[in-house]
Amino acid sequence: MSAKQYEILALTMRYWFVLLIFYIFARSLFSTVRYLRNVKLADESTGNIPFVLVLFSLTAFILLSLKGQLDVLTLLMGILVCSTFLFQYLLLCYLFSGMDRYLLLMVDTLCIVGFVVLQRLQPTLAFRQVEWFGLGSIFLLLTILYVKYFKYWDKLNYPLMVVGLGVLILTLAIGKEIGGAKNWIQIWKYNVQPSEFVKIILVLVLSADLKENKSRLRRLPVLLFTALVILLVVLQKDLGAAFLYFCVFVFLYYTATSDWLVAAGASFLAFIGAVISYHLFGHVRTRIAAWYNPWADVENRGYQIAQSLIAIASGGWVGLGLGLGSPHVIPASKTDFIFAAICEEMGIITGVFIIGLYMLIMIRGVAIALKAQKPGDMLLAMGATISLAIQSFTIIGGVIKMIPLTGVTMPFVSYGGSSMLVSFGLLGIIQGIAIKNRRKSKDEEAQLRHEGDERYDEQE
């Protein structure tokens, strides 16, 4: 296909992509509203979202394959993405009837948008990302099983703390520095980001400890643990992770205890810490300055953010068309700044829907937590939800210059194995609770039916 023909096709197709994403968003929105209003969830069908998603990924990959010479690999990639997604979705639906299907579909939508953009940016990474998606799905399955069947997870609290602290200290000792932060360690041929995995540990530890009513003094180990992990990631210059841990802690702590004093005290300490690190660390100052006015030093400090904003503005509402922009100009366009790359080629409207999808994921997560039977389960679901929500807010807010940029990945979309695994792990926690809820409500239903039958019998 000649360049001009491709351009015409891509220009036209961008409306189609926006439409499909809009459809998925709208369906999820209606379903979530109904869910919140407590309409029976049990038999809610997901309608044709899986079909629309397949349509989306197939058309996107076909379009990409038509650029220049027909690229069979890209076509195969599209088929691979579709089949992996369908396999994962159908298998999980089959295994766990109580799973929140919409939640999974929204997450898969984000993943597929990520695949498409990665394929456009760097096909080898897209392939690796699909691998990570598969591994992540297995991880999802495992966490669901863990949450669902493993009754004694609070006994593991102290070992988990030790593991968490251990890997962070290890990272600090033998870590590799990539992109300004020393938060990577190399295992075999993969670079792993331990601070990602500590997210799950933090959620598990906090919710196990906070579900009991205890005096503040007896919570000391957990408080100390939180303070230490935050300190360790700050030392690794991973400010995004530090902010994330802190938010998870404050929100979860307040949710569990209604203890304003500790939450406010922690916020105060964090504020002091932020001020100190502003004065102490050059990279913090750089970030703040770049956020405050990226145009003042476009060539150096403000470069990333300026390029991100320029890319977003160039895309306009419906984007430049897949394959027609130049997202390569944006630094870190495959990881932290992938949101800008999406906006450039698929449009600001798509960007808004993506933010909307994250919001719906968060709302459903909280709704699942609200329906949980035990305080521990509630906190577990809340913790995972808060972690995902804050992380996506932090990175998108940073990319659009609403808040200073901190280097966290965009869950489910950014390229990266650790990020993908951990995000699916957090999703698994939420889904596990959802399945538990569902089983419980089914039990109750059965009981009710049983009682009704008995009454009926008596009447006879």
Next chain:
Amino acid sequence: MKEMKDTMNKSKIKRNSIGVLLVLTALYLSLIAYFCYAVVFYGSRWFSDSYNSRVKMDETNPRIIPGSIMDRNGVVLAETKEEVVKDPTTGKSERYYFRVYHDKAASVAHVVGFNHSKYGRTGVEAFYVYYLMGYNNSLIEKIYQKAFLPQERGNDVVLTVDFRLQDYITQLLKQQGKKGSVVLLNPKTGEILAMVSYPTFNPNDMDNVDDDSLLNRATQGLYPPGSVFKVVTAAAALENIENIGERKFNCTGAVEFDGTRVQCYKGEAHGEVDLAQALAVSCNTTFSNLGVEIGWKSLLKMGKKFGFNEDFLFSDIRMKMSSLPITYKTSKPEMAWTAIGQGKVLVTPLHMAMIAATIANDGVMMEPKLLYKVVGRNGDTQKQLKASVYRKVLNEESARILKDMMIKVVQEGTGKQAQSGVITVAGKTGTAEEGTKDQQNRNLAWFVGFASVDNPTLAIAVLVEDVGQGETGGTQAAPLAKKVIEKAVELGY
């Protein structure tokens, strides 16, 4: 027992979870709101930034060649030309595209700017790159061009400036031999008829340009306004002090605030004056007294209404923020200096022209416009200038009084040299001192005003830098303003 505890615990967690849900939802909604706000208001600026490599013109194999830039009468100021160049070594001929500017482009250089492969983009070439590169075309037009035209073309941009006026003003400033800037606009529509910054450069010869001449003084140059700021102080006085019109002030030539002495020009005592007379003779004593009396709050409020401390988000033009840095901490002497436009007040010439235009236009500030229309491939108008009100700054009564006062300045005050035989002119002169006490002072000459008095169709700001000792706005800037206004009248504006 445990179950009861659990239930209690659960209801507490439930309550708090809903709180967390609300907080997080608010965060997300604000994220979406900010995103849309930023894109709507700043999107075009981000897009036209010179670091946007997407709209860079490729010299050998351009996707789209940028359209032409014309003045309001159709004089072509910038266009894209192509040339076939034969490579002497390989013998292959290649097509080159490059921007060519009008022969006398130096006189519109700051408005039009340049689009250069090495030096980037500025001016209209940068700000309207959206139109010039055809990004505003409809989907059908884009597809048509791709399918049926050998080379895609952007749209032509027609500016509101008149090349003849630009050229005339540039010549005047050249004769005067001083750096400076002149802005002429239509107070009723906000159309910029001329915007000149001197020294200027030749965009056809970008390799020989010194940095100072690249600065567009009209929009990017910040200067102390000096006495022209008194119209703002007077406006604040009119709207905050009752019966100010009937009040008499006694000028003894100087006044002291906490040990700081503010003097009238050459220490001259003006005796008993009313507000209009004080403005006509540009009495520092009276106005610094007034400034202290009005107080920082009211003066700042009036300044903000006029657009000080405000990052203007005009659709057509980018200008630096004029600053009026007064707060509750501002001391009396500082207030006194501020009221007469010294101290830390800074303003751009374009902004000063807008202030004059506001007074001429019965207190309504119009958004300054530089884009007359966008013309498509077939000569179809895609976007046409639409005058829009930026803000109502003054009530009509105050605007009328200020107008009368400014008429008086030209008729019998410091601005006599702006009097013209062909049209009635009103205005205000200013001589500002730039630089700190220990450095050598630079005097700036200002004139802002409008014409004609009954039906203002022209508003002007003239700034001349580095005028000699003893020279003032009345002797340096006012005559220039008169000539420019007369030329504009001659051309039918």
